[in-house]
Amino acid sequence: MKNIWIIAKKDLGSFFSSPVFYSLTSVFLILNGFIFFNILNFFSLQSFQAQQMRGGGMGLNLNEMVIEPSFHNMAVILLLIIPLVTMRSFAEEKKSKTFALLLSSPIHLVEIIVGKFLACMIVIGLMILLSAYSTGYLMLVGNPEMGPVITGYLGILLMTGCYVAMGLFASSLTDNQIIAAVISFGLALFMWIIGWGSQAAGSGLGQLFEYLSLITHLEHFLKGLISSSDLVYYLSFILFGLFLTYRVLESSRWR
Amino acid sequence: MIEVEQLSKSYGPREAIKDLSFQIEKGEVVGFLGPNGAGKSTTMNILSCIMPASSGSVKICGFDVFEQALEIRKIIGYLPETPPLYSDMVVYDYLSFAARLRNVPLKNTQSAVEQVIEKCSLKEVSERIIGRLSKGYQQRVGIAQAMIHNPDILILDEPTIGLDPIQIIEIRKLIQELALSHTIILSSHILPEITQICKRVIIISDGQIAAVDSLEALTTRLRKGERLVLNVRRNSSEILEKLRTLKKVNAVTEHQPANYTIDCEPNADIQDEIAQLSLNNQWGIVELKTVSMTLEDIFLKLTLEESEVP
Numbered sequence: 105m106k107n108i109w110i111i112a113k114k115d116l117g118s119f120f121s122s123p124v125f126y127s128l129t130s131v132f133l134i135l136n137g138f139i140f141f142n143i144l145n146f147f148s149l150q151s152f153q154a155q156q157m158r159g160g161g162m163g164l165n166l167n168e169m170v171i172e173p174s175f176h177n178m179a180v181i182l183l184l185i186i187p188l189v190t191m192r193s194f195a196e197e198k199k200s201k202t203f204a205l206l207l208s209s210p211i212h213l214v215e216i217i218v219g220k221f222l223a224c225m226i227v228i229g230l231m232i233l234l235s236a237y238s239t240g241y242l243m244l245v246g247n248p249e250m251g252p253v254i255t256g257y258l259g260i261l262l263m264t265g266c267y268v269a270m271g272l273f274a275s276s277l278t279d280n281q282i283i284a285a286v287i288s289f290g291l292a293l294f295m296w297i298i299g300w301g302s303q304a305a306g307s308g309l310g311q312l313f314e315y316l317s318l319i320t321h322l323e324h325f326l327k328g329l330i331s332s333s334d335l336v337y338y339l340s341f342i343l344f345g346l347f348l349t350y351r352v353l354e355s356s357r358w359r
Numbered sequence: 360m361i362e363v364e365q366l367s368k369s370y371g372p373r374e375a376i377k378d379l380s381f382q383i384e385k386g387e388v389v390g391f392l393g394p395n396g397a398g399k400s401t402t403m404n405i406l407s408c409i410m411p412a413s414s415g416s417v418k419i420c421g422f423d424v425f426e427q428a429l430e431i432r433k434i435i436g437y438l439p440e441t442p443p444l445y446s447d448m449v450v451y452d453y454l455s456f457a458a459r460l461r462n463v464p465l466k467n468t469q470s471a472v473e474q475v476i477e478k479c480s481l482k483e484v485s486e487r488i489i490g491r492l493s494k495g496y497q498q499r500v501g502i503a504q505a506m507i508h509n510p511d512i513l514i515l516d517e518p519t520i521g522l523d524p525i526q527i528i529e530i531r532k533l534i535q536e537l538a539l540s541h542t543i544i545l546s547s548h549i550l551p552e553i554t555q556i557c558k559r560v561i562i563i564s565d566g567q568i569a570a571v572d573s574l575e576a577l578t579t580r581l582r583k584g585e586r587l588v589l590n591v592r593r594n595s596s597e598i599l600e601k602l603r604t605l606k607k608v609n610a611v612t613e614h615q616p617a618n619y620t621i622d623c624e625p626n627a628d629i630q631d632e633i634a635q636l637s638l639n640n641q642w643g644i645v646e647l648k649t650v651s652m653t654l655e656d657i658f659l660k661l662t663l664e665e666s667e668v669p
Contacts, residue, residue: 110459118447205443205504207409209460210432357410 107211111219112226115193119227124188132185132231139177140238143170166248172326174238175256179322182228182264183292189227190271191285193220194353198279207357217272217349224268225261232260252328259325262338266318267292269345276352292318360385360542361406361512366415368401375401376566378415385511388538390557391546398566399546400440403516406544407437419512433462436510440517442501446490450481450500453489454507461508475503479533495526502533506541513537515545519552531556585649587621589633592643601636605629 119125147169154164197203206216236257242248267288274288275281299317302310314320318341321334361383368375376398383389391399404410406417408428417424422431445453454472463471476485479499484492489500498518505513518534519527534556537543547553553560554574562569562577570577591598594617602611602619607627612620623629630647637644 107460110456114445114456117452118445121447200444200446201439201441202443202445204409204437204439204441205457206460208407208432208435208437208439209457210429210462211460212429 107215108219108222111206111211111216112222115220115223116226119189119223124192125227128185128188129231129234132181133235135181136174136178136235137238139181140170140174143173143177144242166242166246167252170242171239171248171253171256175260175322175326178232178235178260179263179319182260182267183296184289185231186224186228186264186267187271187274187285187288187292190224190268190288191275191281193224193272194275194349195279195281195284199281213350213353217346217353221265221268221272221346224271225265228264228268229261232257232264249328252326255325255328255330258330259322259334262325262335262342263318263322265342266295266338266345269342269349270295273345273349273352276349276356360387360420361544362416362418363402363406364416366402366405366412366417368398368405368410368413374566376563379563379566379568380415381561381568381571383542383544385542387559388543388545388557390553390560391544391563392550392553392560393546393548393563393569395548397548397563399548399563400516401566402563403437403514403544403546404439407435407514408432409437409439433508434510435512435514436461436505436508438501438505438513438515438518440520442497443504444489444497444500446488448489449485450487450489450492451476451485453500454503457504458507461510463508471507471509475507478506478536479503480529495522495529498522498526498530499533502530506537510541512542512544515543517546517548519547519549527552585623585627587623587630587633588646588648589619589621589637589644590646591617591619591637592645593617593641595642597640598642601640602633605632605636 147164147166150169151164194203197206207213239248239253270291271284271288274291275284277287278284295316295318297317299314299320302313304310305313315337321337324331324334363382364380366379367377379398379402391402393399401410405412405424406419408424408431411425419431420434424431448456451472454475455468458468458471459465476482479502481496481499481503484496489497492500498521502515502518505515515534519530522530531552534543534545538556545553545556557574559571559573560577561571589602598617598619599611599613602608602621607624607629608621609624610622614620621629621633633647634644636642
């Protein structure tokens with residue numbers, strides 16, 4: 105446990121001392137803010153129109169019309185941002201030969217991987233936290249239901265975990281950061297849209313594709329539903345990604 | 360302290376090292392000497408548990424490098440050929456990180472870091488970013504990193520490569536100081552460097568051990584001289600006589616008819632004279648060559664590569 109934190113702390117240090125983190129955070133916040141502003145603007149226009157007619161905005165729901173689409177868009181932006189956060193994790197260590205320092209230290213490979221996973225999660229968690237001003241603002245001026253907001257953040261965080269696990273796996277494959285980013289972006293996008301194949305694949309395989317898709321499981325969380333099947337899916341996805349990373353790094357020592 | 364038996368490692372079809380066996384005692388300073396690509400770095404990577412061997416066994420302080428790698432990593436400090444430096448980190452932070460990685464307790468970290476900074480004379484650069492330091496300082500940070508947890512064994516892979524002469528002298532002095540309290544294994548492809556630091560030398564060539572000995576023994580073994588092989592068409596006893604009369608020739612033996620082995624003094628350079636003799640007496644020279652004695656060859660290569668090391 106102590107070793108995991110040592111690795112994570114070191115990685116966090118290099119994140120915060122590099123301009124990559126700041127530019128990524130800025131881009132994330134700007135895109136996120138712009139989208140939020142437009143969604144909110146549309147919502148207020150709708151409710152204004154509804155007010156002028158009779159009924160006074162019946163059926164207009166802050167959760168459904170603002171918060172849920174915001175989460176959806178955040179998931180898309182994260183898809184673009186996270187490969188750029190995870191790409192350096194192992195690729196840079198291998199390129200600059202610093203991986204030898206970790207490997208020759210009395211520390212287990214699993215601890216190295218989990219430490220790096222933790223560092224990426226903290227960095228992205230921080231980005232999400234900074235963007236939470238939008239939810240705070242909604243709470244200030246309206247009264248959204250808090251349940252789906254909390255499960256929404258939980259879902260986003262779990263999904264982030266999956267992206268990071270794929271990103272670490274991609275980063276372990278190569279010593280080139282760009283290749284790592286491209287592979288993890290491709291993997292993440294594929295796992296996102298794999299559900300599209302369900303219609304062509306027929307009933308049995310189609311259901312499997314549907315189940316494997318990252319996005320179908322997020323829906324439930326955004327609706328305020330925590331089901332054990334979604335939790336199991338996300339957690340096993342993360343574990344499997346980290347396991348693959350472990351195997352790749354372990355086997356690269358034999359070559 | 361270190362026992363290596365029949366160690367082999369192959370990268371795909373290429374065998375990097377073959378059947379290495381040697382022992383290193385506590386407190387020894389041993390040099391791995393060999394031309395580039397001889398398998399020095401591979402051996403060191405295996406000793407420091409970074410890479411598993413294809414076959415054979417290594418025991419360090421009774422621990423097996425494969426089974427008990429974590430135990431061994433606690434007692435060794437390793438400087439790879441490229442020092443493992445994070446170029447965006449400050450020297451002091453980097454050394455604290457290395458100390459924590461090597462299981463130095465949190466409360467002792469500061470004193471451990473200050474100690475190696477003192478030992479490696481890094482005081483004036485301790486607050487600077489590693490990427491901006493000169494190669495010599497970077498190398499010293501690399502050594503500092505290897506000794507931060509005060510390991511029993513230091514493994515240094517080419518510690519002076521790429522440094523200027525003054526830096527080389529400084530690093531060498533540092534290693535000599537460390538040798539008083541540590542077991543040190545260092546590698547080099549430069550002969551004079553090894554001669555100045557190490558008491559015992561393991562010469563590796565093409566992945567195999569060419570010699571393991573103290574330096575004095577090696578040099579006396581080499582001083583014996585050169586050997587030539589002469590093949591001629593005519594077979595007569597006068598050839599033996601005539602060859603023996605040559606200057607600088609110590610001994611001539613005839614293995615097969617018309618096939619002679621000539622032992623002469625080092626750097627005798629008598630090929631011309633032998634050829635002349637053969638012409639004059641019409642022996643019909645077929646072949647005249649120096650016999651490659653592996654060890655000498657390697658030594659020659661090493662001494663030629665960098666004869667003017669300060």
